Amino acid sequence: MSFQSSLLSWFSKNARPLPWRTHYRPYEVWVSEIMLQQTQMDTVLPYFERWFKLFPTIESLAGSDEKKVLKAWEGLGYYSRARNLHHTAKWLVEKHGGQFPSDHETILSLKGVGRYTAGAISSIAFNQEKPIVDGNVLRVLSRVYAIQKPIDIEKNKETFWQLQESLIPKGQARYFNQALMELGALVCSTQNPSCAICPLRTFCKAYKQDRAEDFPVRAKRKKTVKVEATAIVLVSNGKYLLQRRPLGKIMGGLWEFPEWKVAANKALKFLKKDFRIEGKLEYLKDIKRNYTHHLETLRVFHFDLQNASLPENPKNGWEQVWVRKSDFKKYPFSSAHAKIASLLTN
Ligand code: SF4
Incomplete structure (x- = not known):
């Protein structure tokens, strides 16, 4: 058997029964690929099921308000993905009669769709011979062909794109x-x-050389930097202060408890400067966050204002609300702040 037929035969017996593999509907494949961009499969599956209960068609997604879309995404992170889906759904209804396009160039032009995602949608939804290269493909090909070029040097990726395309039967x-x-x-x-x-073991050079784990080859990794941030849960008269991140910033449009990118001792100064209040913080919890080469510890504190009033709009342009715990579920939070909300409600 050839490389291709061995792999296809294995897949026909071992493919996981994923929901978008039942009918290969373009809308389902598109949403699955966007969700999987930065997120593990196990995490995506319940979100995918819930998404299609809330937005079963492109029209229903286009007709929903953004708050509902972001709430459905809460906890998945990288919220621009949800905004791009929403934006594109509206555009598809307006320009394509609510149909997902099959033309590869049009797919590639959609917001939030890069070379990999366009290749995945074109091939999986429409069976077009377009290449895909993600982390899994890089690993398998680098091992089967014992490719020595470091995969984290951008120009080397082209080798993998060309090789993968040449292999598609x-x-x-x-x-x-x-x-x-x-x-x-x-x-x-x-x-x-x-x-x-x-x-693939009869075709795999790395296996034959007993060097599978030496591939893929990488240039030196960047060191992870440890940083600290502080969130302060302000409560007054049984209500909690939430702030909405401005659009255009990272995680724009999401709600959070007041947070500063500094250690807790410095955050006290900001509390005084931004809210004109002073006092002792009560420690609640540490939450770990990972982002490009940073491992952040978000230290969470509680501060009871005991009915003191706050100045209006302490952070210029940040919308604020005071809400009861029971209303947290109406607000889309980033995952770290969703954890804080759940800590307060459970
Ligand atoms: S033989 Fe081993 S290293 Fe080679 S493709 Fe299969 S699992 Fe990967």
């Missing part, structure tokens, strides 16, 4: 592309790949 793009990614996810894992059960 005619008329089989939908299954072949998924099979390659599925093999990376289920068998050819980063550590301890299951070579003994791998359908």
Whole structure:
């Protein structure tokens, strides 16, 4: 058997029964690919099910208000993805009669859709012979072909794009592309790949050299930097202060408890400067956040204002509300602040 037929035969027996694999509807494939951009499969599945209960069609997504869309996304992170889906749904209703386009160039031009996502949608939803290269594909191909070029140097990625495209068997793009990614996810894992059960082991150079874990090759990794931030839960008369992040900033439009990108001792100064209040903070919890080369500890404190009033609009342009705990569920939070809200309500 060829590389391709071995992989396709393995996929036909081992593919996970994912909801978008039942009918390969373009809207479902599109949403799944956007959700999977920065998020693990296990996390995505319940969000995907809930999304299609709330927005079963492109029209229903286009007709929803943004708050509902962001609330459905709460906890998935990278909220611009939800905004882009919403924006694109409106555009599709206006310009394409609510139909998802099949033309690859049009797909590539949609907001939030890059080369990988366009290739995934074109091949999975429309069975077009378009390449896809994600982390799983990089790992599998780098091992099968024992590719020595470091994958974290941008110009080297082109080698993988060209190789992957050249491997797609005619008329089989939908299954072949998924099979390659599925093999990376289920068998050819980063550590301890299951070579003994791998359908590609007779083709795999890294396996033959007993060097699977030496691939993919990377240039030196950047060090992770540890940083600290502080959130202060302000409560007065049983109500909590929430602030809405301005649009155009990271996580714009989401709600949060007042937060500063400084250690707790410095946050006290900001509390005085921004809200003109002073006093002792009560420690609640530490929450860890990861973002590009940063490991952040968000230290969360509680401060009871005991009915003192606050100056209006302490942060210029930030919308504020005082809400009861029971109303937290109406506000879309970033994942760290959703954890704070859940800590206060449970
Ligand atoms: S034989 Fe091992 S290293 Fe090679 S593709 Fe299969 S799982 Fe990966």
